[in-house]
Amino acid sequence: MTTPPSTSHGTFQGTDVLRWPVVGLLLRWRHFRTALQLVLLAVAVVIVVHGFIGPEIASANLATVLTWVHYRGLLVVALLAAGNLFCTGCPIIRVRDWARRLHVPTRHWPKRLGGKWIAIVLFAAVLFTYELFDLWSLPRGTAYLVIAYFVVAMGVDLLFTGASFCKHVCPIGQFNFLTSTVSPLEVQVRSADTCRSCHTADCVSGHRPGGRSTPIVQRGCELGLFLPAKVGNLDCTFCLDCVQACPHDNVALGTRAPGVELADANRRSAIGRLADRPDLVVLVLLFVFGAVMNAFGMITPVYRVEQWLTTMTGGAPEAVVLGILFVAVIVIAPIVVVGGAAVATRIVSADARSPWRITARYVYALVPLGVCLWTAHYAFHLLTGALTVVPVTQSAVIDLMGWPMFGEPLWRWAGMRPGKVFPIQLGFAIFGAVGSIGVAHLISLHDHPKRAVRATMPWAIAIAIITVAAIWVLFQPMEMRGVGFGG
C-alpha cells in the first residue's frame, strides 16, 4: 500500500494515507475539500437559521447543540484520531474562495501585525466572553458569533492575500494548529531527493503547467509552508493544496510519532524556530491554562469564588470579577508554575540560558497536556450529549415545517451517563500528563544530554501541578453545556 521510503534525512518513513485504496482516493480527489466544505457550510447555515428562528432554550436549539456540544467534541476527536480535518473543511474558506472570484486581494499582511498576537487576543477574548455571557446558553448569540466569524474572515481575506485570516487571526485555527501537533498524521515530503531536484517549488508557489509565464492552475500552500523545510503540523490546515500542486506526486499524508515536533529545535518553514517565537509561547500558555480556566468557569465552586471576589471588591461588576479570575488563572498561574520550572531547570542543569529562553524551549512540552484537558472537557459534553442532535433536529424540523416530519422529538435520547464518562476524562488528563512529561524529557535529552532527568524534573512537577488542578476541576459538578439554565 505504501511506497518504500527513502532513507535520507527528512524523508517520509511511515504509512502514507494518500496511498490507501479508498481513503487515499477520496483524499486525493480534487474536489474532496470542496465537498467537505459544502457539508460544513450547510451545517453553518442550519446553525444560523435555527439560532434565529428556533427556541431560546439552548438544549432545544441546533445552534447551541451543534456548536458547543458536537462541533467542538468532534473537532478534538478528529484532531486526535487523524489531523486538522476541520480546517480542511472550513466553510469560511469556501465562501472566501467564491468571493475572491469577484475581488482578488493584492495587499500583503502587514509585517508589524505578523505572528499570532491578534489571534492570541481573540482567543483570550473568546474564552472570556464565553464565560461572561454564557455563550453556550444563547442560541441567537451563537448564531451572531458564527456570522461575525464569516464577516471578519471575509474582510481580512478579501483585503490581504493568502490565508492571512487562518495564519494570523483565526482563534479556532490556532487551537487546531496547536492540537494538531499531537495528531498522528502529518503532510510530509515523500522523498527529500525529489525535492532537491525540484526547481519550481509548486507546493508553495502554485502549479503552472506551462512554466513561469503561465497562470497558476492549482494554488500552493497559502500559509507559506515550503514542504521540504516544513516541520510538523503547525500552521498546516490540511488543505492538501500541496498534494494537488506537486508535479512529482511527492507529498504524503503520513503517520508519525504524535508530539515529536514539539521537541524539534530546528528552523521550520514560515515559522522559524519555536524557541524564537514569543507569540507561540504565549499562545501555548493561553491554550494550556485556558483549558483549565474554561472548565473551571463551568463548575459550581467558581460561583462561590465569584461571590467572594464580588464581596472583596465592594460589588464590582461580573466582568471585573471574571477578569480578575482570568488574570489569576491565565497570567499569574503560568508565570508562577512555568517560570518556576524554568528557573529550577536553570539551576539543576546548570543551563546558562535565561529563564525566558528555557521557558521558550520547554513550554511546548505542555501542549499534550493542554490538548488532553480540552479533550477531557469536550468529550464530556460530546459523550453525554451525543444523541441530543436527534430530538433537537426533530424539534427543529417541527419549528421549520410546522409538522413532525421526522416524528415527535425523542427527548430521552441524550448520551452516556456522566458518571461513565468521568473515568475517560480522568484517563485523558493522565494520558496528556504522561505525554507532556515525555516531550519535556525529549527536549532535555536534546538540550541537556548528560543531565536530562534532572532538567526534566521541574517540568514534570509543573505538569503534575497543572494536572492535579485540572483533575480537581473535573471532580466538581459541572454546569451542562447547551442547557441554558446555568444561572
Add this chain to the structure above:
Amino acid sequence: MSVWMRRLVVAGAVTLALGMARAAEAHSGPPYPIISNQAIGNYSVSVWTDPDTTDDGTKAGRFWVTMYRKGGEDVVPAETTSALTLTPTDPPGAALTERSSLLQDASHQYAVLLLDHEGPYHVHVAIAGPLGPVTLESDVQATYDLRPARWLMALYILPFALAGFLWVKLLLRRRRS
C-alpha cells in the same frame, strides 16, 4: 526512558488517580425535558430534569422550570413562583416538595430535590402568580450517576496511563535530531 523515570511516572499517575478519587462527588447528568412547551392557562411551560439518585443525602435531582407568557417568549411577572412535588410510585413513598429558586429571571426557575432511590417518581408542578395558578403533571425515572467506585477508577485509567507510556516510548524512539 530510564527505568527510574518510568517508575516515577507510574507512581505519580497512580498516586494522582487514587488521591483525586477521594474527592469524588456525583456529577450532574444530561438534562432532558419531561414537559415541553406545554400551553396551559396563560403560560407556556417547559420542565427539564436531571434526576440523579444519591444515597449519601446529597440533593441531586435537578429540575429547571421555564415559563413564558402563552403565545410568545415574554418573561412572566417577577412575582411568579413554581414548586415541584415528587412522589415515588414504585415503591410508593412520601412526597417531597421544593419551591423553585429564580435563575436569571422569573421565567427561569430551578429546584433540586433529594432522590434517595432509583425508580419512577410522579412529578407535580404548581405555578402561581399574577397570570394565574396552573398545575402540570409528569413522570420521571431517577437513576444513579453511574460513576465507578473509587477503587475501580484506578483500574479504568490504567489503559490511558499505559497508552501514555507507549506514546513516550514512541517519542523517544523516533526523536528527531
